[in-house]
Amino acid sequence: MNLLPWTIYLSFAGALLALVAGARSAAAARGIALVTALASWGVVLVAATGFTPAPKMVTLVDAPWIESLGIHYHLAADGISLVLLVLTGLAATAGVLFSWNIKERTGEFFAYFLTLIGGVYGVFLSADAFLFFVFYEIAIVPKYFLIANWGSTNREYGAMKLVLYSFAGSALVLAALLWIYAAGGASGFGLGELTAAAATLGRPEQLAVFALLFLGFAVLAGMFPFHTWAPTGHVAAPTAVSMLLAGVVMKLGAYGCLRVALPLVPDALAFWQPAILALAVIGIVYAGLIALVQDDFKFVIGYSSVSHMGFVLLGLGAGNVRAASGAVLQMFSHGVIAGLLFAVVGRMVYERTHTRKLADLRQLPLHKLLPFAAVVFVIAGLASMGLPGFSGFPAELAILIGAWQTSPFWALGAALGVLVAAAFTLRAIQVSFFGKDDRDPVAADAHHHYEPISVPEKAGAFLLIAASLVVGLKPDLLFDWITPALQSPAFQAVLKGGTP
Amino acid sequence: MNIDYSLFFRAMQPESLLIEAALAIIILDLTVMRRKDLSARLNVASLVGALAVALAAVLALRNGAMGEILNGVLNLDTLAVATRVGVLGLTLLVLGIGTGGARIRNPAEYVVIVLCAAVGFMLMASAQQLLLVFLALELASLSLYVLAGFDKSRPESAEAGLKYFLFGGMAAAFLLFGFSLLYGLTGTLDLPGMSVVMAATGFHPMLAVAMVMILVGFGYKAAAAPFHLWAPDAYQGAPAPAAAFIASASKLAGFVLFTRLLWGSASQGQMLGATPGWVPVVWLLAGASMLVGNLAALAQSNVRRLLAYSAIAHAGALLLGVIASGRSGPGPLFFYLTTYGIATAGAFGVFHVLENQGGAQKLKDLAGLHRRSPLLAGCLMVFILSLAGVPPLSGFFGKFAVFAAALSPAGLGSPTGWLAVFAIAMSAVGLYYYLLILKEALVRPAAAGATAVKVPAAAALTLVAAAGLTLIFGMFPSLLLRWF
Numbered sequence: 001m002n003l004l005p006w007t008i009y010l011s012f013a014g015a016l017l018a019l020v021a022g023a024r025s026a027a028a029a030r031g032i033a034l035v036t037a038l039a040s041w042g043v044v045l046v047a048a049t050g051f052t053p054a055p056k057m058v059t060l061v062d063a064p065w066i067e068s069l070g071i072h073y074h075l076a077a078d079g080i081s082l083v084l085l086v087l088t089g090l091a092a093t094a095g096v097l098f099s100w101n102i103k104e105r106t107g108e109f110f111a112y113f114l115t116l117i118g119g120v121y122g123v124f125l126s127a128d129a130f131l132f133f134v135f136y137e138i139a140i141v142p143k144y145f146l147i148a149n150w151g152s153t154n155r156e157y158g159a160m161k162l163v164l165y166s167f168a169g170s171a172l173v174l175a176a177l178l179w180i181y182a183a184g185g186a187s188g189f190g191l192g193e194l195t196a197a198a199a200t201l202g203r204p205e206q207l208a209v210f211a212l213l214f215l216g217f218a219v220l221a222g223m224f225p226f227h228t229w230a231p232t233g234h235v236a237a238p239t240a241v242s243m244l245l246a247g248v249v250m251k252l253g254a255y256g257c258l259r260v261a262l263p264l265v266p267d268a269l270a271f272w273q274p275a276i277l278a279l280a281v282i283g284i285v286y287a288g289l290i291a292l293v294q295d296d297f298k299f300v301i302g303y304s305s306v307s308h309m310g311f312v313l314l315g316l317g318a319g320n321v322r323a324a325s326g327a328v329l330q331m332f333s334h335g336v337i338a339g340l341l342f343a344v345v346g347r348m349v350y351e352r353t354h355t356r357k358l359a360d361l362r363q364l365p366l367h368k369l370l371p372f373a374a375v376v377f378v379i380a381g382l383a384s385m386g387l388p389g390f391s392g393f394p395a396e397l398a399i400l401i402g403a404w405q406t407s408p409f410w411a412l413g414a415a416l417g418v419l420v421a422a423a424f425t426l427r428a429i430q431v432s433f434f435g436k437d438d439r440d441p442v443a444a445d446a447h448h449h450y451e452p453i454s455v456p457e458k459a460g461a462f463l464l465i466a467a468s469l470v471v472g473l474k475p476d477l478l479f480d481w482i483t484p485a486l487q488s489p490a491f492q493a494v495l496k497g498g499t500p
Numbered sequence: 501m502n503i504d505y506s507l508f509f510r511a512m513q514p515e516s517l518l519i520e521a522a523l524a525i526i527i528l529d530l531t532v533m534r535r536k537d538l539s540a541r542l543n544v545a546s547l548v549g550a551l552a553v554a555l556a557a558v559l560a561l562r563n564g565a566m567g568e569i570l571n572g573v574l575n576l577d578t579l580a581v582a583t584r585v586g587v588l589g590l591t592l593l594v595l596g597i598g599t600g601g602a603r604i605r606n607p608a609e610y611v612v613i614v615l616c617a618a619v620g621f622m623l624m625a626s627a628q629q630l631l632l633v634f635l636a637l638e639l640a641s642l643s644l645y646v647l648a649g650f651d652k653s654r655p656e657s658a659e660a661g662l663k664y665f666l667f668g669g670m671a672a673a674f675l676l677f678g679f680s681l682l683y684g685l686t687g688t689l690d691l692p693g694m695s696v697v698m699a700a701t702g703f704h705p706m707l708a709v710a711m712v713m714i715l716v717g718f719g720y721k722a723a724a725a726p727f728h729l730w731a732p733d734a735y736q737g738a739p740a741p742a743a744a745f746i747a748s749a750s751k752l753a754g755f756v757l758f759t760r761l762l763w764g765s766a767s768q769g770q771m772l773g774a775t776p777g778w779v780p781v782v783w784l785l786a787g788a789s790m791l792v793g794n795l796a797a798l799a800q801s802n803v804r805r806l807l808a809y810s811a812i813a814h815a816g817a818l819l820l821g822v823i824a825s826g827r828s829g830p831g832p833l834f835f836y837l838t839t840y841g842i843a844t845a846g847a848f849g850v851f852h853v854l855e856n857q858g859g860a861q862k863l864k865d866l867a868g869l870h871r872r873s874p875l876l877a878g879c880l881m882v883f884i885l886s887l888a889g890v891p892p893l894s895g896f897f898g899k900f901a902v903f904a905a906a907l908s909p910a911g912l913g914s915p916t917g918w919l920a921v922f923a924i925a926m927s928a929v930g931l932y933y934y935l936l937i938l939k940e941a942l943v944r945p946a947a948a949g950a951t952a953v954k955v956p957a958a959a960a961l962t963l964v965a966a967a968g969l970t971l972i973f974g975m976f977p978s979l980l981l982r983w984f
Contacts, residue, residue, distance in 0.1 A: 134891040182907035
C-alpha cells in the first residue's frame with residue numbers, strides 16, 4: 001500500500017522525461033510513456049494484492065505542508081480509491097497504446113498526457129481537500145492542450161468549452177471549500193476537519209454549501225443540464241484523450257461528489273435527493289435519446305457516456321450502500337467500456353476511413369474491411385448495453401435495485417434508459433459496421449487498402465475487453481473492496497441521513 | 501531628540517548602495533564605456549546595477565527587522581524587510597529581462613532610473629511619516645514616468661509616458677490634498693502619532709474627505725477601476741521592461757504602503773482603517789476593477805493591453821486582500837503581490853524578447869512560439885497559468901490565501917465574503933483570455949516565414965529563474981508565508 005504515492009511521482013517524472021526525450025525521438029517518448037503507464041499500474045496492482053478491505057482510509061503519507069492554514073500533504077486510500085486507481089492505470093496504459101500513431105510533437109503529447117494521469121492518481125489518493133483540489137486542477141488544464149493540439153473536429157472550440165466548464169465547476173467547489181473553512185473556523189483542510197467545521201454552520205448555509213460542492217463536481221461528471229461540454233469535448237479530442245476523458249476524468253467529478261461533497265455535509269443529501277435523482281434520470285434518458293439520432297459516430301458515444309454517467313449520479317444520489325457500491329462499480333465499468341468504444345470509433349475506424357458520418361460509414365462494408373474493429377465494437381456495444389457477463393450488468397443492476405429502495409419512480413425511469421441505451425447501441429452497430437450488404441463486390445474492392453489493425457491497438461482492445469469480462473463475471477472482486485469502504489463512519493453518516 | 505545616526509546609516513545601507521551604484525554607472529558610462537556600442541553599454545550598466553541590487557538584498561536581509569529608526573520616521577518591521585527584498589528581487593528580474601534589447605538609446609541612464617525607482621519603492625515600504633511617504637512615492641513615480649517614455653524611437657512610448665505622467669500627477673495632487681487634511685486634523689505627520697490622536701478624537705467629517713482623496717489617489721496609482729484608463733495605453737506604449745516594472749515592483753510597494761496607511765503595523769493598531777465608510781468604497785473599487793478588467797480583457801487583440809486589463813482585474817483582487825489584511829495580517833496580500841509581480845514581469849520579459857526580434861504586440865504574433873522557441877513558450881505557459889490561478893503555480897495559492905482571508909470569519913455573512921465569491925467566479929472568466937494567449941503560443945502553427953527566436957543568455961536565465969520561483973512558491977508557499 002505504501003507504494004501507492006509513487007503512482008503520482010512516476011507519472012510526473014515520466015511526463016518530464018517524455019518531454020525531454022520527445023525533442024529527439026518520438027519513439028523514445030512513446031516508450032517512456034508506455035513504461036511509465038505500466039509501471040504506475042503495476043504499483044497499483046501490487047498494492048492491491050496486499051490490500052485488506054476495511055471501513056477506513058489507510059494513510060499513506062501525512063506531512064505538514066502549509067502550516068499557517070493547517071494544510072497537510074495527506075495521501076490515503078480505501079477500497080473505493082483502489083478501484084479507481086486500478087481503472088486509471090488501465091485507462092492510461094490503453095490510452096498510450098491507442099495513441100501509438102501520434103507523430104506530431106510526440107514528446108509534448110505524452111508530457112501532457114502523463115501530467116493529466118498524475119493529477120488523476122493524485123485526486124484518487126488525496127485525503128486533504130486542498131490537495132484534492134490542487135490535483136483536480138492539474139488534471140484539468142492539460143486537457144486543453146491535448147484537445148486543441150491533437151484533436152479533430154472543431155478542436156479549439158471543444159477544448160475551450162470543456163476547460164471552461166471544468167474550471168467553472170471547480171470554482172464552485174473552491175468557493176464552497178473556502179466558505180466551510182472560513183465560516184466554520186476549521187483548523188485545516190483535512191476532510192474530517194472540514195466535516196466538523198461544516199457541522200457548525202446553520203442549516204441554510206449547509207444546504208447551500210452542499211449544492212455548490214455537488215454541482216461543481218457534477219459538472220465534470222456530466223450531469224444534466226451541464227453535460228454539453230462532454231460530447232463536444234469527446235468529439236474534438238484525439239482518441240486517447242477521449243478515452244481518458246470518458247474513462248477517468250468524468251470519474252473525477254463523480255468521485256468528488258462521493259468523497260468530498262456527500263461526507264462534508266452528511267445530512268444535506270436528504271434535502272437535495274429529489275433534485276439529484278431527477279437530474280440523473282433525465283440525463284440518462286435525454287442523453288440516450290439524443291444519442292439515438294446523432295449523425296456523427298463519435299457523438300453517439302459521447303452522449304452514451306453522459307447517459308451512463310447518469311447511472312453513477314443516480315447511484316450516489318439514492319443514498320444506500322447497494323446503490324453507492326453500484327455507482328463505484330459503474331465508474332469502473334463505464335471507464336473501461338467507454339474507453340473501448342472510443343478506441344474503436346476514433347482510432348480503428350476514423351483514422352482509416354477519415355469519416356465519422358454514419359451516412360458515409362453506411363456505404364462501407366466495414367465488417368468485412370475491418371473485421372477486428374467490428375468484433376470489438378460489437379463486444380463493447382453489448383457490454384455497454386449492460387448484457388450479463390460484462391461489468392456494466394452488475395453495476396447497473398446494483399444501482400437500479402438500490403434506487404428502487406429509495407424511489408421506485410426514478411428507478412423505473414432509469415430502467416427506461418437501459419432500453420434507450422440498447423436502442424442507440426444497436427443502431428450504431430447496425431449502421432456503421434453492417435450498413436452495406438457484404439455481397440456487393442464493388443464496395444468491398446474499392447476500400448481494401450485500409451492498413452491492418454496494429455499490434456498496440458489489438459493489445460489495448462484485449463486489455464479493456466478482459467477487464468470488463470473479469471469484473472462482469474466476478475463482480476465481487478471489486479464489490480469486496482467497495483462495500484467495506486462504504487461502512488466507514490463518514491459514509492455511514494451520509495447513508496443514514498446525517499445521523500451517525 | 502536623541503538620534504542614533506549609526507543605526508540610521510546601517511538601516512539605509514541598501515538604499516545608499518543603490519544610489520552609489522547609480523552614480524558609478526553614470527561615471528563608468530561617461531568614461532570607460534563612452535565609445536562602445538549600445539548593447540555593450542547596456543550590458544555593463546545592467547551588470548553593475550544587478551550586482552548592486554543583489555548586494556542590497558543581502559544587506560537588507562542581514563540587517564533584518566531593525567524596528568523604528570530616527571525616532572519612528574522609518575519602521576523596519578518584517579513587512580518592510582520582506583517588501584524591500586521583494587522589490588529588489590523584482591528589480592533584478594526587470595534588469596535581467598531588459599538586457600539584449602538594443603532599442604534603448606541611453607542605456608546607462610535607463611539602469612540608473614530603474615535603481616532610483618527601486619530606492620523609492622524601498623522607502624515606501626518603511627516610511628512612517630507622511631512627508632517621507634509622499635517623497636518616496638514621488639521619487640518612484642517620477643522615475644516610472646521617465647521609464648515609460650524612454651523609448652524615443654516609438655511615438656507610443658512618448659504617449660505612454662505622457663499619459664502616465666498626467667494621470668499620475670493628478671493622483672499625486674489628490675494624495676497630497678488628503679495628506680494635508682490628515683495633518684490639519686491631527687497636527688502630526690507621524691503615522692503612529694496620528695493613530696493615537698484619531699483614536700482619542702473619534703470621527704470627524706473632514707476625515708472622510710481625506711480618506712476619499714487618499715483612496716482616489718491610490719486608485720489611480722494602482723489602476724483600479726474607474727481610475728484605470730491610463731493603464732492599457734501605458735502598458736502598451738512603454739518599453740516592455742518598464743511596463744514590467746510598473747506592473748510588478750510598483751504594485752508591490754504601492755499596495756504595501758496603502759495597507760500600512762489603513763491598518764498601521766502590528767504595534768500600532770488601526771490607522772485610517774478605523775474610519776467608518778471606507779471599506780464599502782474600497783469594496784466597490786475592488787468589485788468594479790475585477791468586473792471591468794476581466795470583461796475588457798476578453799476583447800483584446802494586443803497582448804500588452806490584454807495584460808493591462810488583467811492587471812486591473814488583479815488590482816481588484818489585491819484591494820480585496822487589503823480589506824482582508826485588517827484581520828488576517830499582511831501575509832496573504834504580500835504573497836499575492838510578490839507572486840503576481842514575478843509572473844507578470846516574466847510575461848513581459850517574454851514579450852520583450854519577441855518584440856526585439858521584430859515581433860509586434862498582436863496576439864497572433866505569438867503563433868508557433870512552441871516551435872520558434874520552446875524555452876520561451878514553456879516560460880510563458882508557467883507565467884500565464886500562474887496569472888490565471890492554476891495550481892500548483894504560485895498565482896493559485898496567492899488567490900487562495902487572499903480569498904480565505906476575505907471569507908474569514910463570517911463566510912458569506914459579510915459583504916467581503918460575497919466579494920471573494922465574486923472574485924472566484926471572475927477567475928473562471930479570466931481563464932478564457934489567458935488561454936487565448938496560450939492558444940497562440942502553444943497550439944497555433946507559426947506564420948509562414950517565421951524564424952526561430954534567439955534568446956539572449958541573461959534574459960533566458962532570468963526567465964527560467966522567474967518560472968522556477970513561480971513553481972517553487974506555488975508548491976511551497978510557506979517559504980514566503982513564514983515571514984509573517
